[in-house]
Structure formats: structure tokens, C-alpha cells
Amino acid sequence: MKKITKAAIAGTAGVALLLGGAGTLAYWNDTKTGAVTTIASGDLHFGTITDGTGWSLQQKAADLPVGTAQLTGVTYTNQLVVPGDVLTNTISVPVTITGTNNKATFALTRVAPPTNALSSALTVGYTVNGVAYTPGNPITVTTGTTSIPVVITVTFPWGASVDNTTKALTTNFTGSYTLTQIPITPAVP
Amino acid sequence: MRDEPRPGRRARTVPLAKRPLVVAAVAATVGVLLFSGAMTQASWGGSQNGQATVITSGALLGSISAPTVSYSPLGVLPANVVVRSGSSGMIPGVTAQSFSYLVTNTSSVTGATAPASFLADVTLTFASTVTDSAAYAAALPYLSVTSTVTKGSVSRGVTTTGCVTASGIVCSPQLSTRVTLLPGETATVLVTFSLSAAGLVPLNSIRSTTTDVSSMFSFTPTVNLTQLPRSLG
Numbered sequence: 001m002k003k004i005t006k007a008a009i010a011g012t013a014g015v016a017l018l019l020g021g022a023g024t025l026a027y028w029n030d031t032k033t034g035a036v037t038t039i040a041s042g043d044l045h046f047g048t049i050t051d052g053t054g055w056s057l058q059q060k061a062a063d064l065p066v067g068t069a070q071l072t073g074v075t076y077t078n079q080l081v082v083p084g085d086v087l088t089n090t091i092s093v094p095v096t097i098t099g100t101n102n103k104a105t106f107a108l109t110r111v112a113p114p115t116n117a118l119s120s121a122l123t124v125g126y127t128v129n130g131v132a133y134t135p136g137n138p139i140t141v142t143t144g145t146t147s148i149p150v151v152i153t154v155t156f157p158w159g160a161s162v163d164n165t166t167k168a169l170t171t172n173f174t175g176s177y178t179l180t181q182i183p184i185t186p187a188v189p
Numbered sequence: 190m191r192d193e194p195r196p197g198r199r200a201r202t203v204p205l206a207k208r209p210l211v212v213a214a215v216a217a218t219v220g221v222l223l224f225s226g227a228m229t230q231a232s233w234g235g236s237q238n239g240q241a242t243v244i245t246s247g248a249l250l251g252s253i254s255a256p257t258v259s260y261s262p263l264g265v266l267p268a269n270v271v272v273r274s275g276s277s278g279m280i281p282g283v284t285a286q287s288f289s290y291l292v293t294n295t296s297s298v299t300g301a302t303a304p305a306s307f308l309a310d311v312t313l314t315f316a317s318t319v320t321d322s323a324a325y326a327a328a329l330p331y332l333s334v335t336s337t338v339t340k341g342s343v344s345r346g347v348t349t350t351g352c353v354t355a356s357g358i359v360c361s362p363q364l365s366t367r368v369t370l371l372p373g374e375t376a377t378v379l380v381t382f383s384l385s386a387a388g389l390v391p392l393n394s395i396r397s398t399t400t401d402v403s404s405m406f407s408f409t410p411t412v413n414l415t416q417l418p419r420s421l422g
Binding site for chain 1: 232233234235236237238239240241242243244245246247248249297415416418
């Protein structure tokens, strides 16, 4: 084979190979890591709820003569209660509510006591943040709140007539506290 | 994808992964799968129970003892009346018959520093059963009853006006003694029956001929302890 032909063939083949091969042209890219953005979630929980200032005992019978000074309260140390007695306790409920948009409802109720005449006779009242509170109507607490002041009164009413069914019985009071997150703004309908 | 082959050459096949359009399509599909997964985000909440406080009620309890019977002179004996030592029963104008009861507030309390609890007001009711209706009817105009309640050095009379009735000794509603008892305290209730001197002669006919003492009626006092508010102690 003549040399010219070889060269021609070789060149042609080379060119053919170069031009006709798969498109190996490549696009460009570059990779860099951006600045780190830290994302941390807030918190919503109770601290340990203790017995607060402790219970005090005082009798506040409704039919005391006008001008009769009532006894001051004494520390409740499990004395036997009688009609007319009122037990009072002040508790600073510790809470943690963090997060710019954090908002929650606070609800308080009584854990169901044993079923007996004394349990039925006792009435329980609450104030939360200094305002009368009714179970079933939770209040709103906002982020940054660290404690919620609660005052609990348990009253053994002095009735209008004799009722001996509440003698020598035992019951208890246990508060049940609940925090529930709510949206910071009302949902768009 | 296959290149257009040169004449006489076999078409070259490029692996699928190296084909730009195919790779981009795959990536997009994966992205769609990620964003359409179930949204399991939830709101926060917490709950806790406080410490349990035990509350126990007490009981207002009282006791009354059996009576101690005694006889006391009503005054100077008439000249013709002699009362034998050891005589019992009422003698008109001469001897009264008394019944003494100890009433105790036996309520339970705990705690030395507890305020005065279970303070009770002592009230009385009287009931009786006439056992000799003829004798009782004869004695009725001359019969009277008095009562006192004594606590420590304080003695208070109990109003018994109207308690002597044709059907017996009945005092209702309850008689207030204005005596209060703390748990453990005791009061003495004294009930005294007497026949006035005016009955000395008329009542001779109702005297028993066979016994020194004959019963006219039985008597039952009821002592009630009623709780008072603590601050009235």
C-alpha cells in the first residue's frame, strides 16, 4: 500500500474518530460549602411541681357571729378536718417555655379522688396568676414564662343542717397540670 | 443513545448514566418523592401531677354516763315529819330526787398545735314514760323539774319551764345549756325532781302501802353535742 494512502487512511480515521465520537464536551461546575446556620428547637415542659408553701388550715364557718374574729391559719400537718375548715396552698408552678413563637395553654384540674361522702362534700377553688380560675377554661402563657403562681383552696363547707355522713373519712387532693402548645397567631381560615 | 455511525462503522453506545438529560430526569424524580412523604410534624405539650395531700375528717363523738341518784332536802322539815335515814324518793316539800350524768366530748383530734376543733355545744332533751298514771296525775300539780350543767367552776341553769306535762316530762326542742366542751372535757348534767310542800297532805293518798318507794314515771335525758365553729371556743 502506498504511503500516501496509509497516511490518508490514518488521518482520516483519526479525524473521523475525533469528530464522530460521543460528544465528550463537558460543562463546568464548582462546589463550595456555605456558612453554617444553626437550628435549635425551643422547649415546653414543667419543672418539678412541689407542695409550694405547704397547706394552711383555718376555719371559716359561714355563720360566725358578726365581728367574731376567726382564728388565723395554722400549718396543716394532717390534722383531722371538720366542717367549716379551709385548706389553702400557694404553688409556684415551674415551667419552661422557649422559642420566639412559642405559646401554650395552661390547664389545672383535680385528679379524681376516692369516692366517698367527704370527697363529695369538699369544694375546690383556684386562682392562677391572681385571677379566679375555672377548670376547663385554660389560660394562655407566652414564651419566656418561668413560673405560674397558683393558689388552691379546699373547703369543707359548714352546712345549714347536721350531716354526720362525712365523719371519719379520708380523701385527698392532687392537682393535675397541663401545658399545650398553641399557634402564636390564629390559623388562616 | 446512539451516535450516528460513520459509514462502515458500528454505532457507539454511550452508558445511560453519562447521558445528561437522563441524569437530570432521575434527580427530579427523587426530589418529588422526598416532598410528597407523610407530614408527621406535631405540636408540643406536657402534663404533670402535683404532690398528693391526704385529707381526713374527724368525728364529733360524745358519751353520757349512767346516772347517779341522790336525794336532797328541800328545806326545814315540818314539825311532824321525820325522814328516816336512807329514805329514797320524793317527799313533798321535804326531799327532792336528783339524777347526775357525766357528759364527755370524746372526739378524736390530732396535732398539738391544732386550733380548738370539735368544740361542741351541749343541749338536752328530756323524755319520760308514766308508769303509774293515777299517781302521776295526782302529783302533777305539785311536780317540778330543774336542771343545771356544770363544767369546772361554771354552773348554768337550764330552762325547764313547760317540761312537766300531763303525758310526762317532755322538753322539746333541745334545751341549750350554753356550755361548750373541747375534746376530752366533761360536764355534769343534774336533773332534779321535786314535789312542793302543798302536796304533802293531798299526796298521802298516792303513797304505796307496801313499799317505801313507788315509781311514778321513768325519765330519759338525751344529751346532744353539736359542733361549733372553732373561733367560738
